[in-house]
Amino acid sequence: NAGVMQNPRHLVRRRGQEARLRCSPMKGHSHVYWYRQLPEEGLKFMVYLQKENIIDESGMPKERFSAEFPKEGPSILRIQQVVRGDSAAYFCATSGGDSYEQYFGPGTRLTVT
Amino acid sequence: QKEVEQDPGPLSVPEGAIVSLNCTYSNSAFQYFMWYRQYSRKGPELLMYTYSSGNKEDGRFTAQVDKSSKYISLFIRDSQPSDSATYLCAMTLATNYDKVIFGPGTSLSVIP
Numbered sequence: 279n280a281g282v283m284q285n286p287r288h289l290v291r292r293r294g295q296e297a298r299l300r301c302s303p304m305k306g307h308s309h310v311y312w313y314r315q316l317p318e319e320g321l322k323f324m325v326y327l328q329k330e331n332i333i334d335e336s337g338m339p340k341e342r343f344s345a346e347f348p349k350e351g352p353s354i355l356r357i358q359q360v361v362r363g364d365s366a367a368y369f370c371a372t373s374g375g376d377s378y379e380q381y382f383g384p385g386t387r388l389t390v391t
Numbered sequence: 392q393k394e395v396e397q398d399p400g401p402l403s404v405p406e407g408a409i410v411s412l413n414c415t416y417s418n419s420a421f422q423y424f425m426w427y428r429q430y431s432r433k434g435p436e437l438l439m440y441t442y443s444s445g446n447k448e449d450g451r452f453t454a455q456v457d458k459s460s461k462y463i464s465l466f467i468r469d470s471q472p473s474d475s476a477t478y479l480c481a482m483t484l485a486t487n488y489d490k491v492i493f494g495p496g497t498s499l500s501v502i503p
Contacts, residue, residue, distance in 0.1 A: 309489065311491075320395075320397075320493040321479065323493075373489075378423045378489075379425075385432075385434050
């Protein structure tokens with residue numbers, strides 16, 4: 279596997295439930311970026327992480343959203359007590375840290391019912 | 392004013408046409424400019440990138456940057472139905488290239 283992996287690809291949650299989105303970086307990449315994409319809108323930066331560190335979370339909503347990138351395992355974007363407005367496609371991208379080139383995963387499409 | 396603006400389209404052209412996609416931006420400090428292609432329900436993929444001003448050609452694709460006008464373009468020659476996708480421009484600072492700012496994207500359809 280050479281690419282960025284995200285799972286699940288589709289996630290349906292009822293209002294008030296928690297959503298957990300996972301991102302496994304491309305081999306050799308240690309920088310992870312999460313983006314949200316709404317219909318007719320571009321990619322909106324949410325958070326940038328390196329292993330065990332949040333580097334920039336300026337795009338994250340102040341409440342209900344959190345992200346981590348542990349020493350072992352994938353990066354996780356967690357949304358607590360989801361609301362309908364959280365329905366969107368969430369993409370992660372990874373890079374090697376020495377370049378602006380970010381490689382995107384296939385995305386997780388979250389639907390809140 | 393948004394940092395990066397892009398005509399959302401949709402843009403529909405016949406096969407073989409030359410396509411011109413454009414973005415304008417407000418921050419004169421942007422130095423790296425990229426174009427991503429996103430097929431429906433897929434993640435964006437990097438198509439081309441340029442540093443500062445000038446042109447760059449790769450096959451049927453040419454990227455152009457005019458920093459004085461804060462304007463970038465992507466030209467597609469001999470367009471193919473497989474080029475039908477949304478094209479996102481993106482840019483970043485030279486000092487903080489981890490934070491990439493994306494345009495909203497232009498939807499392109501190439502009709503056989």
